[in-house]
Amino acid sequence: MTTRTDATTGPDAGPAAGADRPISLTPTGGIDRAAHHRMDEAWLAAAWSHPTTRVFVVSGGQALIEETAEGSTELVMMPSFDAPFTEAHRYFLGVDPAGVRYFALQKDSLPGRMDDIARPAGLREAGVLLSERDAELMAHAVGLENWQRTHRFCSRCGERTVIAAAGHLRRCQACGAEHYPRTDPAVIMLVTDEKDRALLGRQVHWPEGRFSTLAGFVEPGESLEAAVVREVAEEAGVSVGGVDYVGSQPWPFPASLMLGFMARATSPEIRVDGDEIEEARWFSREDLKEAFTTGEVLPPSGISIASRLVERWYGEPLPRPPGR
Numbered sequence: 001m002t003t004r005t006d007a008t009t010g011p012d013a014g015p016a017a018g019a020d021r022p023i024s025l026t027p028t029g030g031i032d033r034a035a036h037h038r039m040d041e042a043w044l045a046a047a048w049s050h051p052t053t054r055v056f057v058v059s060g061g062q063a064l065i066e067e068t069a070e071g072s073t074e075l076v077m078m079p080s081f082d083a084p085f086t087e088a089h090r091y092f093l094g095v096d097p098a099g100v101r102y103f104a105l106q107k108d109s110l111p112g113r114m115d116d117i118a119r120p121a122g123l124r125e126a127g128v129l130l131s132e133r134d135a136e137l138m139a140h141a142v143g144l145e146n147w148q149r150t151h152r153f154c155s156r157c158g159e160r161t162v163i164a165a166a167g168h169l170r171r172c173q174a175c176g177a178e179h180y181p182r183t184d185p186a187v188i189m190l191v192t193d194e195k196d197r198a199l200l201g202r203q204v205h206w207p208e209g210r211f212s213t214l215a216g217f218v219e220p221g222e223s224l225e226a227a228v229v230r231e232v233a234e235e236a237g238v239s240v241g242g243v244d245y246v247g248s249q250p251w252p253f254p255a256s257l258m259l260g261f262m263a264r265a266t267s268p269e270i271r272v273d274g275d276e277i278e279e280a281r282w283f284s285r286e287d288l289k290e291a292f293t294t295g296e297v298l299p300p301s302g303i304s305i306a307s308r309l310v311e312r313w314y315g316e317p318l319p320r321p322p323g324r
């Protein structure tokens with residue numbers, strides 16, 4: 001286990017944690033980030049003032065969402081001429097296939113409710129309600145906001161930094177150092193044994209009955225595959241051989257990227273560390289079906305990458321207790 005001081009926002013608290021509503025595992029929401037425009041102030045100014053441009057406000061990891069008449073949920077966006085503009089807090093997020101440009105404005109608070117149905121929501125909730133496009137836009141904006149908020153001072157000389165590149169850079173005015181947004185890679189893996197059983201563990205601070213895949217941060221100088229092998233050994237005492245990449249999920253709480261793997265154990269003996277993981281078990285498909293159906297074991301949240309990994313092995317959507 002790579003322990004982080006803020007354990008509630010690390011990958012181990014992520015896709016499997018009880019009340020969390022994770023972001024959908026989408027390859028792309030169709031937004032071209034158009035990074036080559038970020039340093040072009042004239043282009044940005046023209047894009048900002050274009051009548052089709054859409055803007056939403058992000059504040060403290062939240063944005064306003066609303067349900068449409070058709071029953072879908074969308075980010076509340078406005079034309080730029082209605083937006084509470086401050087250039088210092090403007091993030092350019094990209095362009096959609098129709099040529100619409102999207103910006104987020106980082107503010108100290110969200111605007112007042114514009115109507116009865118708009119409401120503030122964090123990404124854990126909104127990520128599962130929004131379209132792929134809106135979820136991607138919000139994840140991008142929240143990730144930038146998290147980074148901007150915690151990188152106001154230069155890590156080289158300690159002086160103040162200022163925002164640049166439409167939110168994607170902070171520059172130190174004293175020493176000229178350029179600081180870019182960070183993404184912290186974390187591995188999350190479903191381990192299977194020679195009987196094709198799945199290894200699930202439960203963390204000390206999780207709600208009773210919650211079991212999920214193991215996970216942990218990648219360390220400096222370490223490959224993803226080596227991180228999978230190390231984390232499984234540290235947390236469950238299980239040796240792992242083959243490691244196959246499955247997919248990824250942005251997890252900006254505050255800055256992680258979850259990288260999902262399937263891994264094969266070389267021996268079934270379990271020896272949990274007792275520190276982060278208090279219990280780990282091998283589940284056959286029948287075991288899992290029984291445990292999930294009776295409610296003895298709580299499955300990972302439906303849309304998380306942990307759930308996707310377990311489902312990939314299980315072969316179909318995970319069973320849920322009646323009424324859930």
Ligand SMILES: [Zn+2]
Nearest residue numbers: 154157172175
């Ligand atoms: Zn500096």
